Amino acid sequence: MKAIVLGGTSGMGRAIAQRLAERGDGVFLLGIGDTELERSAADLKSRHPSRVDVGYAVCDLEKPETFAGALDAADTALSGFDAVIVTAGLFGTQEALEADIEFTRRLVTVNYANTVVFCEHARKRLLERGGGHLTVFSSVAGDRGRKPVAIYGSAKAGLSVYLEALDHKFHAAGLSVLCVKPGFVRTAMTAGLKPPPFAGEPDQVAGDVLRAMDARKPMIYTPGIWALVMLVIRWLPRFVMRKIGF
Amino acid sequence: MGSPANGQSTLSGWGRVPVAGREQLSENLEAATRGAVLCRGLGRSYGDSSLPANADDKVVATRLANRILAFDPESGILRAEAGLCLADLNRLFIPRGYFTPVTPGTKFVTVGGMVASDVHGKNHHQEGCFGAHVQSLRMRLASDDIVTCSETENPDLFYATIGGMGLLGHILEVEFKMHRISSPWIWMESERVGDIDEFITALSNAAPRWPMTVGWIDCLIRGASLGRGILMAGRWATPEEAKAKPPPLTRKKTLPFEFPNWAINPLTVQAFNVAYYWQHMNHRNAGLVGTDPFFYPLDAVLHWNRVYGPRGFTQYQCVLPRAAGPQAVREFMELLTKLGGASPLCVIKDCGPEGKGLLSFPLEGTSIAIDMAISAETQRIVDRLNEFVIAAGGRIYLTKDGFTRPEHFAAMEPRLPQFLAAREKWDPKRRLRSAQSHRLFGDRA
Ligand SMILES: Cc1cc2nc3c(=O)[nH]c(=O)nc-3n(C[C@H](O)[C@H](O)[C@H](O)COP(=O)(O)OP(=O)(O)OC[C@H]3O[C@@H](n4cnc5c(N)ncnc54)[C@H](O)[C@@H]3O)c2cc1C
Numbered sequence: 001m002k003a004i005v006l007g008g009t010s011g012m013g014r015a016i017a018q019r020l021a022e023r024g025d026g027v028f029l030l031g032i033g034d035t036e037l038e039r040s041a042a043d044l045k046s047r048h049p050s051r052v053d054v055g056y057a058v059c060d061l062e063k064p065e066t067f068a069g070a071l072d073a074a075d076t077a078l079s080g081f082d083a084v085i086v087t088a089g090l091f092g093t094q095e096a097l098e099a100d101i102e103f104t105r106r107l108v109t110v111n112y113a114n115t116v117v118f119c120e121h122a123r124k125r126l127l128e129r130g131g132g133h134l135t136v137f138s139s140v141a142g143d144r145g146r147k148p149v150a151i152y153g154s155a156k157a158g159l160s161v162y163l164e165a166l167d168h169k170f171h172a173a174g175l176s177v178l179c180v181k182p183g184f185v186r187t188a189m190t191a192g193l194k195p196p197p198f199a200g201e202p203d204q205v206a207g208d209v210l211r212a213m214d215a216r217k218p219m220i221y222t223p224g225i226w227a228l229v230m231l232v233i234r235w236l237p238r239f240v241m242r243k244i245g246f
Numbered sequence: 247m248g249s250p251a252n253g254q255s256t257l258s259g260w261g262r263v264p265v266a267g268r269e270q271l272s273e274n275l276e277a278a279t280r281g282a283v284l285c286r287g288l289g290r291s292y293g294d295s296s297l298p299a300n301a302d303d304k305v306v307a308t309r310l311a312n313r314i315l316a317f318d319p320e321s322g323i324l325r326a327e328a329g330l331c332l333a334d335l336n337r338l339f340i341p342r343g344y345f346t347p348v349t350p351g352t353k354f355v356t357v358g359g360m361v362a363s364d365v366h367g368k369n370h371h372q373e374g375c376f377g378a379h380v381q382s383l384r385m386r387l388a389s390d391d392i393v394t395c396s397e398t399e400n401p402d403l404f405y406a407t408i409g410g411m412g413l414l415g416h417i418l419e420v421e422f423k424m425h426r427i428s429s430p431w432i433w434m435e436s437e438r439v440g441d442i443d444e445f446i447t448a449l450s451n452a453a454p455r456w457p458m459t460v461g462w463i464d465c466l467i468r469g470a471s472l473g474r475g476i477l478m479a480g481r482w483a484t485p486e487e488a489k490a491k492p493p494p495l496t497r498k499k500t501l502p503f504e505f506p507n508w509a510i511n512p513l514t515v516q517a518f519n520v521a522y523y524w525q526h527m528n529h530r531n532a533g534l535v536g537t538d539p540f541f542y543p544l545d546a547v548l549h550w551n552r553v554y555g556p557r558g559f560t561q562y563q564c565v566l567p568r569a570a571g572p573q574a575v576r577e578f579m580e581l582l583t584k585l586g587g588a589s590p591l592c593v594i595k596d597c598g599p600e601g602k603g604l605l606s607f608p609l610e611g612t613s614i615a616i617d618m619a620i621s622a623e624t625q626r627i628v629d630r631l632n633e634f635v636i637a638a639g640g641r642i643y644l645t646k647d648g649f650t651r652p653e654h655f656a657a658m659e660p661r662l663p664q665f666l667a668a669r670e671k672w673d674p675k676r677r678l679r680s681a682q683s684h685r686l687f688g689d690r691a
Contacts, residue, residue, distance in 0.1 A: 010273045011310075022338065036274070043313035046324075049342050188278075188310065191271045194255065202310070 001133070002026035002078040004071070006059060006118065007088030009033065009040040011187040012137065015206035016085060021047045021054065028074040028081065030059035031088065053077070061088050061110045067121045075125070082132035083213070084122040086115060089137065091189045097151045104151055111155040116162055123166065123175065131174025133213050136163055140181045140221065143230045147245060167218045176216040180209055183226035198225050250301075257305065260551055261292040261648060262558040263620065265681055266301035273310040275328060279386040279416040282306045284680050286412075287329065287356030291363065292561045293648030294681035295411045299691045303679075306416065308358055314338075315419065322424040323381060328358030328417045340537060341492060344424040345482075347379035351593075353542050358417040363645035364409030364606040366613075368458035368480070368541070371598040375608060376422070377408035378601050384419035388673035392418070406668035409603030411644055413669060413678055429488035432458075432540045434480040435532040442473025442579055446572040446612060449596040452479045461594040465582060465616060473579050475594070480540055493536025554619045562587070562631060563615035563643040565597055565608055570638040575612050581634055582616065585627045589616040604665040607643040615646065625649055632658070644682065652686050 003020055007013035008029040020027050021044035029037055029044075037056040044054040055077035059070035074081055090107045097104045119136060126132040141149040142156030163179035170177065184190060185200040200223040208222040221227040233246070250256045256264035269286060272278030279285065283303035286296035298305050308329035316325040322344055326335075333353040335346060350365040359365075364377040373379070382396035383404065393415075395404040407414045439445045445461055452459045456479035463475035544550055551559065566574045593615045597608035607613075618624060628649040635642060641658040642650055656662055666687070669676065679689040 014273065014310075014313075039313055039315060042315050046314035046317045047338055186271060188272050188274070 001083050002028075002081045003083035003085055003133075004028045004030060004074045004078075004081050004122075006030040006061070006084070006086045007137075008085075009036040011087065011189055012182065012185060012202045012205045012209075013085070013087030014040065015202040016087065016209055017044055018047055019203075019206045019210055021045075021051060024048055024051065026051075026078050026081075027054055028078050029054075029056035030070050030074065031056070032058060032060050034058065061090075061114050061118065062106070064114055064117050067118050071121055071125060080129065082126070082129070083135070084119075084126065084133070085135045085209075086118065086122075087137045089115065092152060093193070094148050094150055094152070107152065108155045111152070112158045115159055119162070119166070123170070126175055127170060127173055131170075131176070133176045133178065134166070135178040135180060135209065135213055137180045137182065138163065140183050140226050140230050143181070144233050144236075144241075146233070146241070164218070171218075176213070176218075178209070178212055178217060179219045180205075180212075181219065181221045181226065181230075183221065183223060183229065198223060254301070257286075257289070257297055258558075259289055259291050259293055259296055259648070261560050261620070262551055262554070262556075263294075263560075263648065265294070265297045267298040267303065267305060269305045269307035271307045271310055275306065275308060275311045275416065275418045276386070276392070278306045279418065280390055282386075282416060283678060284412055285328070285358065285362075285416045287359035287362075288331065288354050290350075290352055290355050290359065291645040292559075293644075293646060294685065295363075295645055295647075296359075297681040299679050299681050299684035299689060308356055311418075316421075322426060323421060324424050325419060325421040326357055327419055328356060328361075330357045330420075331355070332357070332360070336537065339424060340427070340430045343427055345427045345537075346376075347423060347425050348373055348376040349541050351542060352545050353538075354545065357420045357422070361408060361417055361420055362410065362412045363643075364601065364603040365645075366597065366608050368460045368595070370608055371453045371459065371596055372457050374598060375409070375601045375603065375606055377603045377606060379422050380408065381421040381423060383407060383417055383421070385415035385417055387415045388675070388677040402668050403672055405602050406604045406665055406672070408601070409606035409644075410665065411605065411682060412680065413683055414672055415678065427482045429483045429485050430492045430537065431483040431488040431534045432480045432537060433483045433487060433532075434478060434535045434540055435530065436476055436478045437530040438474075439477050440474050441471055442576050443572055445473055445475065445477065445594060446575055446596075448477050449594070449612070452477065453596060455479075457481050459595070463579075463592045463594050465579070465587060465589050465592040468583055472583065473576070475592075480535075483534055487534065489534060493538065554617075557620050559617055559619045560624060560628075560648050561615055561617050561646040562628060563607075563613065563646045564631065564635045564640050565611050565613040565643075566635065566638050566640040567609055567611040570611070570640070574638045574640075575614070578614065578631075578634060578638075581630065585630055586623070587616050587618055587627055587631075589618060592616045604661050604668065605644065605659070607641065607645075609641070611640065613643075615643075629654070644686075647682070650686065652688065655686050 005013050005017045008017035009031045017027050041054045041056045057070045057073040059066050089111045138160040139156040141153035142160045167177040184196050205222045212220040250266040254266050255268045257267045258264040284305045287308050289296050311327040311329035314326045332355050349367045360376045364375045366375045384394050386392050439448050458480040461477045463473050595613045597613050600609040632654040636657045676689050683689045684691050
């Protein structure tokens, strides 16, 4: 596999990039922060005895004008990519978002509109060469309107629906679209929140995601227990959802 | 150190005695350690060294800061972020013919934690502690400045940090020298040893011949067989001896639930020890083993610390100097048995010369480590053992400790004034502190 990872310097993206590099796949990192990109690239090179073609370029989900150039740079460096993985995004608690309307605008724009735009660039390039993998991190928060994730979840809901439709439309053409729905995962992003009993670790998620990509699945919950949790949540009647805090 | 109130978030070490506090996970230590009071790795220290003195202290958890920043196959020199886990390092580098110069008895530790405790392993008599192989450290100081230290650059900071339990500064990056290994297999020989005197002779006979040695002893047998057990010695197998395939990675089994408090009691411990001893039917065994069963037998069951139940446990580890003679070790074992320090696990090891880390644990002599379930008696047992160790000229290992009294520690640590002077220079306000430094050095909570 020759993979581009947008968000591969931190959190679950870092864990995925590390696993890809360890198994000998080509990796090109996209993200913000030159030092972070450089340090992560050095790490990926060290994780494989003979790999040297790890590259990186700056690509900011807040700046759609950087998307095409970054994908082209990756394409040249990898001499043709066949997988694009998007883990980048913004996170904010419902309280923080309610208190700051500008943050709300940024988060909804980055997590929905700009992510879709980035995926459109990537999808077109992949389809031109006969398909490949497009793997995008959505969230369990997008499965149902819920009080603690009203705003964040709504952007993820839009993203999940977009990814589902891409799968319907382009599966036959050879594009494997994977919508990843992580539950609570212990990363710097969720630091400060109280983890539920079955919180996941980034490396565990990375393992689940790569297995799902290899099996060409369209959607996964990770850690797997969340499939069950969300099954229940999706079927709870409205009067219950109004009462509970979840 | 505050006892946690109901519903408050808690942190605990490997001994599972919780204190109020929370950790802040970070992938970017340079950003996260600004204003931090303490760093912790994977919390494999038994006592209170990785726990905050005050519930509101900023504690940074480093385990996500795990990048390898450089590796030179020629020299074996590797530079990594402090949160890199030894298990990952092994997984990546054993197949390439390199191994950490020193490993503790668990691979679920971070390289930062290995420096802060200046860990030792089965090869201490030949290779010293981990700190002896560290080339340089990048650190965030109490002043929030970032500096590099090594043998030649800020050497006082360097040697106070090695074994300094995180009190001199937050370790951001560690550069150390990996060892080349001849194969991924270990040639191991083990033999039954009849009593404690025989054990000490066997260890010192094995030391010049074997790069790695350790012993397990039955702490409950009294009388003539006191200190009987099994001596294990190993070396890296040559390519000709090694099997064609690399050893399997042991599957991680997690102990799914906590045992009740009564599960570990003198009877069950005795039964375990007798079974373990006689399972070793032959007087002597020899053969190839993988790195995991050789170095990390306890890691085969993740969270084995749950067997001690909700009351938690501690480990008492001390070293008795060679000068005190084998007699001191026998007397220590007798005292331990008399005090009822029931333990399924008692590990004995001969240590080589003292290293340069100012609070580094080992000194030339015999180290003994015993797990103990915590009870109303624990403080009294630790006090009595400490009095004995002081009289013998030995010391205890801070990373295992949660009970030693400040006056006892001062009495067993002649290098303490030097360490405190380094702290005075690099952190005069003692901003960096832990529950352990609050207990032992009187730092504010
Ligand atoms: C089963 C088992 C077997 C063991 N066997 C051995 C053995 O054979 N030999 C031996 O020497 N030890 C042994 N130990 C102890 C263990 O190696 C040490 O406690 C080690 O320091 C734990 O590493 P950690 O990353 O979990 O650190 P933690 O337990 O999280 O922290 C330990 C100390 O290191 C400090 N620290 C951690 N990271 C940083 C950082 N980035 N900057 C500054 N300070 C930091 C903490 O403040 C704390 O004082 C064993 C422990 C277990 C559970």
